[in-house]
Amino acid sequence: MKLISLLFIILLRFDGTTASLVKESSDKNTVYVCGSGKGKRYHLNENCRGLKSCSAKTIKTTREQAQKEGKTLCGWED
Structure with a gap:
């Protein structure tokens, strides 16, 4: 299972669009x-x-x- 996850992460890094999504989602403080x-909501x-x-x-x-x-937090994301 860990090997599959690691391979998935490696593959994502070679694709520019998905790599940026991985980077973006890893910064949990950015909204x-x-x-x-x-607006009354923030979005992840x-x-x-x-x-x-x-x-x-x-x-x-x-x-x-x-x-x-x-x-x-936006209702679509909680």
Whole structure:
């Protein structure tokens, strides 16, 4: 089982798009918010379904900062 997981990780590193997703998801402190200032949620993935309705630019921030602003985790991701 561990060998299969290791091989999967190695293969992902050779594919640029999936490698960036692995890197992104490994940074648990990075979150994304809608830049309009009206959003009440933060998102773990910049391609989250909950951000589709955001008409402003998506902003990358920290989970701590988003929570200080009163934002909670998006319902699609919990």
